[in-house]
Amino acid sequence: MKEELLTLVGLEGKTTGQATYDALDNMKILFYKCISATTDGAPAMVGRDQGVIAKLKKGPNPFLNTCTCLNARQFQEMMSSFKDMSDLAFLVDICGHLNGLNLKLQGKNKTIINTLPAVQAFSHKLELFLVDVQGDMLPFPTRKALLDDKKWRLAQLSTLTL
Structure with a gap:
């Protein structure tokens, strides 16, 4: 996208x-x-x-x-694969972080001098995100919830087939 x-x-x-x-x-x-x-x-x-x-x-x-804008049914039909949903969940989380940065850059009397620390901190966050995307996914709650839901569903399915 x-x-x-x-x-x-x-x-x-x-x-x-x-x-x-x-x-x-x-x-x-x-x-x-x-x-x-x-x-x-x-x-x-x-x-x-x-x-x-x-x-x-x-x-x-x-x-x-x-x-x-798509309604929920149309959206579910479009997002038929788990990979698509996982990618979109990741995008939602990243956009959330970008929105947080955007809010820090807004307001009266904001200059490059007093917004630079927020941009630098966000740059460091992105480096940490690279590690976390392979780990516990705490910075990515939407994607984590999707993965946890998939694991739960797979666990439920395996107990039903035993």
């Missing part, structure tokens, strides 16, 4: 489809190069006439592919 963040733009006032589309348009994005857009399924994003996706499709690329 790969995700890239272009930018974050604050919307003032109502977050309508038009306001969101205008914010995108003001960023001078070359919409004709866009091949896909993912949304959370909110009406402002996917509304048939006034949603951002509808406005994008009326523009220079009417063949834009769209994807809304």
Whole structure:
């Protein structure tokens, strides 16, 4: 999986489809190069006439592919193998750690001088994570829970077959 963040733009006032589309348009994005857009399924994003996706499709690329957030059943069908689920659990945990770092870098009067220690500490954490990913998995609670659940299920299955 790969995700890239272009930018974050604050919307003032109502977050309508038009306001969101205008914010995108003001960023001078070359919409004709866009091949896909993912949304959370909110009406402002996917509304048939006034949603951002509808406005994008009326523009220079009417063949834009769209994807809304998956519901739990669709997600389970997509994540059919244990390896996929394990990889996603690891990604969830790493993103959690990155979010923690991000919070430490935010706020008034933050400069490179007073945020550098947080970045350096996170760099050291990553080195420790390399060791822990082979060990007890304490920094990766989502992945650990998944592995523990699999071990429990395998233990239950083996007692049933004896």
